[in-house]
Amino acid sequence: MTTPFRNVSIALSSAQALVLFDWLTRCDDEGSFTYVHDAEERVVWELQAQLEKLLVEPFDPGYAHLLEKARAEVVDD
Numbered sequence: 001m002t003t004p005f006r007n008v009s010i011a012l013s014s015a016q017a018l019v020l021f022d023w024l025t026r027c028d029d030e031g032s033f034t035y036v037h038d039a040e041e042r043v044v045w046e047l048q049a050q051l052e053k054l055l056v057e058p059f060d061p062g063y064a065h066l067l068e069k070a071r072a073e074v075v076d077d
Helices: 014-030 038-054 063-076
Strands: none
Touching: 014 038, 014 063
C-alpha cells in the first residue's frame, strides 16, 4: 500500500526567505545546480517561484542593502 503525498509547510523568517531566494536565483542564473533527476530541477523552480510571489524585497531599489541586512540577521541568529 502506498502512502499518498501530502503538502508540507516549512517556516522561514523573512530574512531566511530572502537569503534563500537570492541564492536559488544566483545558482539558477549561473547554472551551478547539478540535478540527478528532472524532479529535482522542478522542485527548485517551484520553491524559487513561491518565494518570488511572497517577497517584495527583490523589487526594491535598495535590494542589495536589504539582502546584506538579511544575511547579517541570519548569521547572527
